[in-house]
Amino acid sequence: MDATLKELTSLVKEVNPEARRKGTYFDFGIIFPTPRMPGYRSKEIGTTCSGQKGPDDGVTLASKRFQIGDYLSISITAPQRGPPPRMGNRMGMDNRMDNRMDNRMDNRMDNRMDNRMDNRMDNRMDNRMDNRMDNRMDNRMDNRMDNRMDNRMDNRMDNRMDRMDYRMDNRMDRMDRMDRMRPF
Numbered sequence: 001m002d003a004t005l006k007e008l009t010s011l012v013k014e015v016n017p018e019a020r021r022k023g024t025y026f027d028f029g030i031i032f033p034t035p036r037m038p039g040y041r042s043k044e045i046g047t048t049c050s051g052q053k054g055p056d057d058g059v060t061l062a063s064k065r066f067q068i069g070d071y072l073s074i075s076i077t078a079p080q081r082g083p084p085p086r087m088g089n090r091m092g093m094d095n096r097m098d099n100r101m102d103n104r105m106d107n108r109m110d111n112r113m114d115n116r117m118d119n120r121m122d123n124r125m126d127n128r129m130d131n132r133m134d135n136r137m138d139n140r141m142d143n144r145m146d147n148r149m150d151n152r153m154d155n156r157m158d159n160r161m162d163r164m165d166y167r168m169d170n171r172m173d174r175m176d177r178m179d180r181m182r183p184f
Contacts, residue, residue, distance in 0.1 A: 004060050025047060028045050030045055
């Protein structure tokens with residue numbers, strides 16, 4: 001992330017002998033996914049020239065907001081009498097390369113989006129299943145508790161009624177006895 005464009009130029013020159021000639025231009029760009037739509041965008045970040053100092057030599061990738069997952073595009077132009085021709089945002093890449101890169105990036109984005117959607121759907125289904133199971137368990141527990149409480153209340157009421165009946169019977173017996181004992 002802290003590599004300068006000049007350092008990247010020297011790395012390319014190490015592996016590409018044709019790029020070592022003085023006057024070779026290196027146009028750098030970043031290709032990154034668009035945040036709101038599927039697809040990619042490109043942004044030119046600077047130009048260096050082999051054998052010459054330039055204003056973009058000290059530019060770092062971090063200063064241009066390069067992030068992990070972004071692609072680095074380097075267009076190498078052989079030495080000429082004048083500066084290299086500019087071709088808009090594509091920095092001299094031919095159409096075949098553009099199409100291949102677009103297709104690869106679109107496929108990668110499609111796969112990422114599919115994976116994200118699959119994960120979201122899995123999480124939603126897991127949550128729904130968890131909620132259903134929780135609700136079922138809660139309902140079963142509520143029903144069991146209600147039944148237990150109903151049974152306890154019924155038993156208590158039955159006991160009270162039995163006691164009341166017993167008291168009433170005792171009182172009635174007493175009254176009968178008292179009536180029998182009273183002279184008329």
